[in-house]
Amino acid sequence: MSTRKPAPSANDESSQPKAAAKATPHIDSDQHPERLDDCRRCALWAHATQAVGGVGPKRAPIMMVGEQPGDKEDQQGKPFVGPAGQLLDDALKEAGVARHDVYVTNAVKHFKWEPRGKRRMHKTPAQREIDACHYWLERELASVGPRVIVALGATALKALLEDRDARLQAVVGKVLEHGGRHVVPTYHPSFALRAPDEPTRERAYAAIVTALREAGKLARREAARESDG
Numbered sequence: 001m002s003t004r005k006p007a008p009s010a011n012d013e014s015s016q017p018k019a020a021a022k023a024t025p026h027i028d029s030d031q032h033p034e035r036l037d038d039c040r041r042c043a044l045w046a047h048a049t050q051a052v053g054g055v056g057p058k059r060a061p062i063m064m065v066g067e068q069p070g071d072k073e074d075q076q077g078k079p080f081v082g083p084a085g086q087l088l089d090d091a092l093k094e095a096g097v098a099r100h101d102v103y104v105t106n107a108v109k110h111f112k113w114e115p116r117g118k119r120r121m122h123k124t125p126a127q128r129e130i131d132a133c134h135y136w137l138e139r140e141l142a143s144v145g146p147r148v149i150v151a152l153g154a155t156a157l158k159a160l161l162e163d164r165d166a167r168l169q170a171v172v173g174k175v176l177e178h179g180g181r182h183v184v185p186t187y188h189p190s191f192a193l194r195a196p197d198e199p200t201r202e203r204a205y206a207a208i209v210t211a212l213r214e215a216g217k218l219a220r221r222e223a224a225r226e227s228d229g
């Protein structure tokens with residue numbers, strides 16, 4: 001077990017202005033920051049605008065976990081506010097699940113990207129980055145206490161199951177039990193937006209709606225079980 005680091009002093013780089021700190025990042029995957037903005041558990045913070053934490057009710061029956069913030073999320077500081085979020089809103093509506101019943105977050109809290117011309121192109125997070133960020137996901141799971149989790153895509157599935165070998169294709173459409181919770185794996189909304197052909201995009205969207213409907217059903221069943229005592 002690692003020990004908690006002392007609070008930063010005025011001489012620590014983490015208490016210096018961001019520009020100075022960016023020049024000398026101190027990455028330590030074993031640190032235990034209290035605030036997401038102070039996180040230096042991996043190097044992704046240095047090229048992101050800000051960390052993007054989850055949003056939603058303090059206690060939500062359902063948690064949806066994506067991969068990492070995209071370009072828009074990085075700028076606005078909220079998860080799923082870009083095109084993937086719009087698709088998710090449509091799917092939630094179609095599945096009869098209210099977004100305000102759902103806590104939405106990501107496996108990785110900083111935007112990982114590479115430049116292509118003037119654009120910042122999404123880059124899939126490495127396993128070490130998923131592992132480093134699990135610290136925050138665990139905290140969210142403990143405080144929100146969802147009964148049902150929807151894993152949106154392979155990165156979320158790996159993070160939630162803590163299994164680097166988890167394969168989305170092997171479990172999509174099933175309900176898994178993990179850590180006393182139902183985990184519903186489905187496609188990432190970006191796949192439903194960007195798959196090369198229309199039939200694949202349509203199938204992926206339909207699978208997301210089905211997964212969300214299932215999550216709603218499981219959440220209602222859990223709520224009924226709890227109220228029955």
Ligand code: URA
Nearest residue numbers: 066067068070079080
């Ligand atoms: N994709 C994600 O996985 N998460 C977001 O917040 C936005 C896009």
